[in-house]
Amino acid sequence: MKLKSFLAASTMSVVALFSSSAAQSEELTLCWAAWDPANALVELSKDFEGKSGHTMEFEFVPWPNFADRMLNELNSGGKLCDLLIGDSQWIGGGAENGHYVKLNDFFDKEKISMDDFAPATVYAYSTWPKGTPNYYALPAMGDANGWFYRKDWFAREDIRSAFKEKTxxxxxxxxxxxxxxxxxxxFQGREIDGKKVYGAAIFTERGSEGITMGVTSALYPWGFKYENTPGKYDMEGAVNSAAAVExxxxxxxxxxxxxxxxxTNxxxxxxxxxxxSGQVxxxxxWFAFFPGLYADPNTGGDKIDFFVNPPQNVAGSTLGGQGISVVSYSDKKDAALEYIKWFADPKIQAQWWKLGGYSAHNSVLQDPGFKASQPFAGDFxxxxxxxxxxxxxxxxAELLIAMQKxxxxxxxxxxxxAKEALDALIKDWTEVFEDEGKL
Amino acid sequence: MLDPAQVTMTETTIDKAAHKTPVAMARRIRGLSDRAIAWWFVGPTIILLLAVNIFPLIWTIYLSFTNFKANRPNRDIKYVGLRNYERLLTDTDTWIAMQATAHFLFWTIFFQVLIGFTLAWLINKKFKGNDLWTTIIVLPMMLSPAVVGNFWKFLYQPQIGFFNYVVTWFTGAESSSFEMLGSVNLAPWSIVIVDTWMWTPFVMLICLAGLRSIPDYIYEAAVIDRASKWRQFWTITLPMVLPFLMLAILFRGIENFKMFDLVVQLTGGGPGSTTELASINLKREAFEKWRTGYSSAFAIILFVTVFGLASIYVKALNKVKER
Structure with a gap:
């Protein structure tokens, strides 16, 4: 009998051991855009692999195709991604169409507080409906549209005096x-060191979101609003206001x-x-590129400096950045949630910033040494x-394509x-909201 | 079943196949008529055709009367009648896209036929290096449209592009003073140039086949009759090559009506919507805005247009062939 009990216990232990090790070694796929911070995340995730026993695979898609590729994946209920660092604008669709797992219970259980993250990022990357405590993502990468310039040119005496003389x-x-x-x-058409240079590089891309991100960087400082009353979709007089036209x-x-x-594109x-290439x-x-730009051997270092999108009537920058979500179609949701828990750790967030990612965690942003940690940290x-x-x-997506056009x-x-363009935009957006049953 | 040993040397291939058919299967098909066997052979093809062609077409027609959105599968599908068609046909953007398509279609075919026929006529002459030149000329059509789109983008680059450099060399205008892809006036022509460069060899090959099918004795008879070269061209060459030429126009017309890849690579439909052809517009509606019902209606309209025009054209082509 004793032998029987011993054998049964041994068998169960072996089964338990194997099943637990099987549960511990999932292969998780994280999907994101292919850009500098993604490489930093690969590096950072090695720590997770070491601690959890899971292995990480990455699916990085170039920005121009990122939305197309990932939204198709979500809409078809694809299982490619267990974790998705999706654009902030996708949160509504992700939540309403059931693509993202709602994280409230998980946050409560793991004592992850959204108060530990910068409020703007929680609002933009995590909540749906906007501003409500319904969380579908953890703020992963804070970002905004900013500017950088040739500090060495700005410092040159001949250029400075010419500018003063002109302006x-x-x-x-x-x-x-x-x-x-x-x-x-x-600077437009000026000759510097025997080479013709130009004023500035701005966003004009037609195919994805480029020109909208560029134009809103001008609209927001002029005080642009999408609606007169938030949530009412009353756009007449807001979208085509005199300030917006200007x-x-x-x-x-x-x-x-x-x-x-x-x-042009x-x-x-x-x-x-x-x-x-020294053209502009x-x-x-996006701020996400600033670490790479600062490290550039030819135009980085002491040749570059950064500034926030300047105000006009008000301060305003176009939001970038993303939250990290668990895809509801994944078969490995538990392991994916483990990743989120690991990523929310303040120590990992500090490491994230150090490697070139933009943490939205207060412990990082409010650290006394944060502003001095990088030349663009204060601007961020x-x-x-x-x-x-x-x-x-x-x-x-429909709203964006209409604005792009x-x-x-x-x-x-x-x-x-400009007035006709904005009037036409209101017409397009009204049609979309009517189709959605919101107007 | 016959014993293989009994098979004589005089049996036919059919007999051999019959002998090799397994007994069970032979029993099953023994009772089938020729017609039934024929159905067994064509059945899979018909099922495949129904599955991949006819069913999607019927499904698209159904969707075109609804407000269905493929990215919102949980939403109720509402029957909207002809609303999608009405919205499409009264939408100025649709007509702008159709105009851009018509411009592209007309001019690409015009230039491709003109240059393609001329090249075929020249290549048809016997001269040294004839084969080498033929190979060089057909190279562009062997390339992928994505590759062609990308490298022409570099060629059109206003500051360093070879195209602008060549224009500068001939005209003296500053190379950065004009933008082939960025100018509203030039962008429609820039896509015409690239498509012509890529597909003229195709038209040339078809014309060459036509030219080589004309028997020499007809020209010899014309020479005996003292017909001039000009007269020979108009009364022999052109009429006899015409069916081939019309076939080339049909192929290029259908292809360019649904042109997508090359233009997306070159301009993305821009600047603004200047080069947004019907197929690009359709893709945006279907897979970016996810207005599946609306885009289905658009697809049906395009299908009917292309099918209608092609049918009329094929009738004309048959008449020319009968002459």
């Missing part, structure tokens, strides 16, 4: 959008008078190329205080006036 003021980081345009126009005209003037020739990659004095791009904090995001509705038609293709 009557000192050349320096612009304090307003209009000052920025003036600086860009000053901002859109400003962006067009910027494009026409201060960007390199042929800059440009986004992140083109902006980086234009700057790194300034460029707009300022930018995140004034961020504004595009619609995060489930129908965000209307603003590209006006800014790049010279079609109609």
């Amino acid at each position: 009557g003021r000192e050349l320096g980081e612009p304090k307003t959008q209009k000052e920025m345009l003036e600086i860009a126009q000053f 901002a859109l005209e400003f962006y067009k003037e910027f494009y026409k008078t201060a960007t390199p020739p042929g800059y 440009s986004y992140m990659g083109e902006s980086l190329d234009a700057f790194k 004095a300034m460029a707009m791009n 904090l300022v930018a995140m205080e004034g961020v504004q995001d595009f619609w995060q509705e489930p129908a965000y 209307r603003v590209h038609d006006y800014v790049v293709a010279d079609k109609g006036t």
